[in-house]
Amino acid sequence: MKIVAVRVTPIAIKDPPLLNALGVHEPFGLRSIIEVEGADGQVGLGETYGDAAVLTLLQKTQASLVDMSPFDLNGLWARVMAQAPAAQAGAAVEMELAPGSLASNLVNSAFSAFEVAFLDLQARSLGIPLVELLGGAVRNSVPYSAYLFYKFAAEVDPEYAPDPWGEALNPQQIVAQAQRMIGQYGFESIKLKAGVLEPDAEVATIKALKAAFPGHHLRIDPNGNWSLPTSIRVAAELAGDLQYYEDPTPGLEGMAELHKATGLLLATNMVVTSWDELRRSVALNSVQIVLSDHHYWGGLRATQALARTCSTFGLGLSMHSNSHLGISLMAMTHLAASVHHLSYACDTHYPWQEDEVLAGGKVPITGGCVHLTDEPGLGVTLDQDKLAELHEAFLRCRIRTRNDVNQMQRYRPDWTAVKPRF
Amino acid sequence: MKIVAVRVTPIAIKDPPLLNALGVHEPFGLRSIIEVEGADGQVGLGETYGDAAVLTLLQKTQASLVDMSPFDLNGLWARVMAQAPAAQAGAAVEMELAPGSLASNLVNSAFSAFEVAFLDLQARSLGIPLVELLGGAVRNSVPYSAYLFYKFAAEVDPEYAPDPWGEALNPQQIVAQAQRMIGQYGFESIKLKAGVLEPDAEVATIKALKAAFPGHHLRIDPNGNWSLPTSIRVAAELAGDLQYYEDPTPGLEGMAELHKATGLLLATNMVVTSWDELRRSVALNSVQIVLSDHHYWGGLRATQALARTCSTFGLGLSMHSNSHLGISLMAMTHLAASVHHLSYACDTHYPWQEDEVLAGGKVPITGGCVHLTDEPGLGVTLDQDKLAELHEAFLRCRIRTRNDVNQMQRYRPDWTAVKPRF
Numbered sequence: 012m013k014i015v016a017v018r019v020t021p022i023a024i025k026d027p028p029l030l031n032a033l034g035v036h037e038p039f040g041l042r043s044i045i046e047v048e049g050a051d052g053q054v055g056l057g058e059t060y061g062d063a064a065v066l067t068l069l070q071k072t073q074a075s076l077v078d079m080s081p082f083d084l085n086g087l088w089a090r091v092m093a094q095a096p097a098a099q100a101g102a103a104v105e106m107e108l109a110p111g112s113l114a115s116n117l118v119n120s121a122f123s124a125f126e127v128a129f130l131d132l133q134a135r136s137l138g139i140p141l142v143e144l145l146g147g148a149v150r151n152s153v154p155y156s157a158y159l160f161y162k163f164a165a166e167v168d169p170e171y172a173p174d175p176w177g178e179a180l181n182p183q184q185i186v187a188q189a190q191r192m193i194g195q196y197g198f199e200s201i202k203l204k205a206g207v208l209e210p211d212a213e214v215a216t217i218k219a220l221k222a223a224f225p226g227h228h229l230r231i232d233p234n235g236n237w238s239l240p241t242s243i244r245v246a247a248e249l250a251g252d253l254q255y256y257e258d259p260t261p262g263l264e265g266m267a268e269l270h271k272a273t274g275l276l277l278a279t280n281m282v283v284t285s286w287d288e289l290r291r292s293v294a295l296n297s298v299q300i301v302l303s304d305h306h307y308w309g310g311l312r313a314t315q316a317l318a319r320t321c322s323t324f325g326l327g328l329s330m331h332s333n334s335h336l337g338i339s340l341m342a343m344t345h346l347a348a349s350v351h352h353l354s355y356a357c358d359t360h361y362p363w364q365e366d367e368v369l370a371g372g373k374v375p376i377t378g379g380c381v382h383l384t385d386e387p388g389l390g391v392t393l394d395q396d397k398l399a400e401l402h403e404a405f406l407r408c409r410i411r412t413r414n415d416v417n418q419m420q421r422y423r424p425d426w427t428a429v430k431p432r433f
Numbered sequence: 434m435k436i437v438a439v440r441v442t443p444i445a446i447k448d449p450p451l452l453n454a455l456g457v458h459e460p461f462g463l464r465s466i467i468e469v470e471g472a473d474g475q476v477g478l479g480e481t482y483g484d485a486a487v488l489t490l491l492q493k494t495q496a497s498l499v500d501m502s503p504f505d506l507n508g509l510w511a512r513v514m515a516q517a518p519a520a521q522a523g524a525a526v527e528m529e530l531a532p533g534s535l536a537s538n539l540v541n542s543a544f545s546a547f548e549v550a551f552l553d554l555q556a557r558s559l560g561i562p563l564v565e566l567l568g569g570a571v572r573n574s575v576p577y578s579a580y581l582f583y584k585f586a587a588e589v590d591p592e593y594a595p596d597p598w599g600e601a602l603n604p605q606q607i608v609a610q611a612q613r614m615i616g617q618y619g620f621e622s623i624k625l626k627a628g629v630l631e632p633d634a635e636v637a638t639i640k641a642l643k644a645a646f647p648g649h650h651l652r653i654d655p656n657g658n659w660s661l662p663t664s665i666r667v668a669a670e671l672a673g674d675l676q677y678y679e680d681p682t683p684g685l686e687g688m689a690e691l692h693k694a695t696g697l698l699l700a701t702n703m704v705v706t707s708w709d710e711l712r713r714s715v716a717l718n719s720v721q722i723v724l725s726d727h728h729y730w731g732g733l734r735a736t737q738a739l740a741r742t743c744s745t746f747g748l749g750l751s752m753h754s755n756s757h758l759g760i761s762l763m764a765m766t767h768l769a770a771s772v773h774h775l776s777y778a779c780d781t782h783y784p785w786q787e788d789e790v791l792a793g794g795k796v797p798i799t800g801g802c803v804h805l806t807d808e809p810g811l812g813v814t815l816d817q818d819k820l821a822e823l824h825e826a827f828l829r830c831r832i833r834t835r836n837d838v839n840q841m842q843r844y845r846p847d848w849t850a851v852k853p854r855f
Binding site: 317 | 506507734738739742746771
């Protein structure tokens with residue numbers, strides 16, 4: 012069975028003003044939606060980053076995929092690689108909070124989008140859920156965490172009505188955000204995106220969350236925005252409250268020092284984003300938990316191999332997320348369902364996304380989990396009207412490459428990128 | 434599509450009196466042939482070790498696989514695991530030259546046989562070559578090496594006519610063996626099974642091979658039968674002649690010392706036969722090349738993950754072999770065809786095997802390679818008469834667990850297992 016058409020559609024989705032170490036989310040997040048159509052009329056879906064560099068690589072590659080077999084993933088890799096030099100040359104802006112935007116991860120980020128669509132097409136043609144191609148489900152429900160953000164109430168220069176979540180700039184507002192999110196979705200783990208306020212204020216937020224949710228697993232992620240001394244000082248205050256300590260301080264060496272000093276389990280999606288960094292982390296004992304992401308690790312099968320490598324080297328495994336829609340969520344879910352060695356509830360930004368390209372709207376999350384169904388492939392299909400609408404939003408939107416620093420300067424003109432800030 | 438029947442057939446195949454560190458091959462090698470039949474009438478094939486412990490585990494598991502989906506490899510793992518304790522309790526004899534016989538590798542050895550058959554069934558039902566399920570071929574021809582053995586001319590107490598290869602107990606006879614084998618199959622790499630004669634005699638054999646085949650890649654494998662000082666001394670003599678130096682001395686620590694002392698690339702199928710040993714080898718820098726074997730590494734997909742791990746940690750990868758027939762050869766070939774990170778020609782005992790269970794007889798090896806075809810699955814089918822005949826040979830045969838030490842005592846009553854011998 013041959014592929015007869017490949018479509019790459021850039022879209023812009025509304026994104027709330029969520030704060031992080033670099034600044035604030037822009038009013039639109041960019042995603043690329045992939046459709047791979049087989050000769051049997053089935054369509055496989057994929058989703059990945061929508062920044063200019065990745066989008067360019069996807070667009071340069073797409074025509075070369077026609078007439079391929081959807082099973083030929085090694086051939087797909089070769090075709091993406093063939094277009095990579097031109098795309099990499101144009102990859103000017105890197106944003107380390109989104110490892111899929113790194114030039115070094117560009118091929119993986121483009122490949123993975125097509126790989127998911129190829130696998131989805133295989134599974135649809137076979138009439139089986141995608142997870143079966145990954146070896147079958149070892150769990151039918153995949154747990155996710157409540158991903159809490161400090162945030163502004165509204166965009167600086169609104170292009171649409173404010174999101175319903177309101178402001179969150181102190182512990183009480185974060186607890187309220189958690190109550191709302193957990194009430195709605197049933198999450199049993201909580202992740203606080205930190206590195207935003209003074210560390211003492213963020214410690215107070217964790218303490219308030221611990222008081223409000225004594226049975227939940229808590230994590231804090233300052234995105235490498237704390238110096239090693241700050242990270243060590245905060246560790247002493249939070250040690251008993253945290254399931255793991257995510258990327259408090261920059262660099263493999265800094266994380267190794269921090270682990271040696273505190274003994275805390277350190278997790279990362281920043282210092283281990285590639286196989287080479289994984290090797291160096293093992294040598295240094297920098298981190299104990301890898302937050303994987305099939306988008307930049309090179310797809311679903313590569314992430315399964317990553318799971319085995321992590322298991323071999325005694326590393327825990329969970330999943331990182333960037334702003335995404337339901338295709339990515341379902342790819343994450345099928346993958347996580349197939350992996351024995353999944354140690355913790357996965358991260359997802361999904362509750363923050365109001366837009367969706369799927370027929371039937373948003374994927375349900377209940378009991379803190381996304382649940383597999385018996386539907387073929389990823390189990391979701393596109394709403395073409397909605398896709399067209401979000402593509403129109405992309406065309407109208409001024410953003411072509413995510414830049415949270417520039418966006419923060421619209422709120423605070425004297426804002427600069429500094430790291431670590433605290 | 435469901436599995437409707439699973440058959441496990443132990444067979445005994447004629448095996449020449451090949452010498453190794455422990456002793457000599459017995460007159461029959463044991464293999465297990467797996468047939469997994471789908472509701473669509475297609476039959477997937479697998480092959481693995483036939484020693485009592487593995488055979489017991491295969492037989493205990495087989496009934497539980499009926500009604501499964503051939504895609505459910507995680508479910509297969511669980512079913513093999515469920516029967517493992519009983520089988521492991523009966524695993525009395527371990528033979529380290531055949532890592533698939535190790536109790537610690539028992540589950541992998543049984544799982545892999547079924548996994549190959551499940552994948553073969555998937556591919557046959559889809560009408561595509563198995564390699565496509567592994568991501569597609571990055572090469573259509575897989576190179577193998579000429580696997581040379583010191584050997585006796587005939588069995589001590591012959592049950593069948595002697596093999597056509599004759600005696601090989603000195604350099605000239607090994608060169609003649611190489612000329613015959615390379616003339617027949619076109620191999621471009623040569624592996625000498627060593628640890629048999631005095632090391633100086635084996636050095637002389639390598640020197641004679643180098644003179645006769647100056648353009649070929651040479652390897653020597655004493656199966657851990659040399660002390661560290663002997664290994665260091667021989668390294669000085671052979672350094673310029675070898676592509677790599679395989680398992681000269683026992684243990685991860687010994688190999689690490691040897692590499693530190695000589696700088697030679699060390700390969701292994703003895704000190705890294707599991708994920709845990711791989712982790713320890715990385716920590717010690719014991720070996721630089723892993724000779725993988727899907728039979729005891731847990732199947733084709735696990736070996737693909739091993740390839741990625743080896744690539745990550747800068748380790749070369751090739752393939753180990755025990756005496757086997759064409760189903761295993763084709764499984765190795767489809768796997769090797771799918772792996773980017775295959776560094777060297779693979780090993781195979783296949784030229785030594787006169788028997789075959791396949792319709793049409795032996796798989797051709799030309800230009801030193803096994804070549805993929807467009808046939809579905811592994812591309813081979815069973816000759817049921819031949820299978821029945823080799824099963825009869827198993828029933829008649831006195832061997833139930835390979836023991837090369839005992840066999841050597843039939844030639845030399847004072848023979849004992851000593852390691853390292855030299």
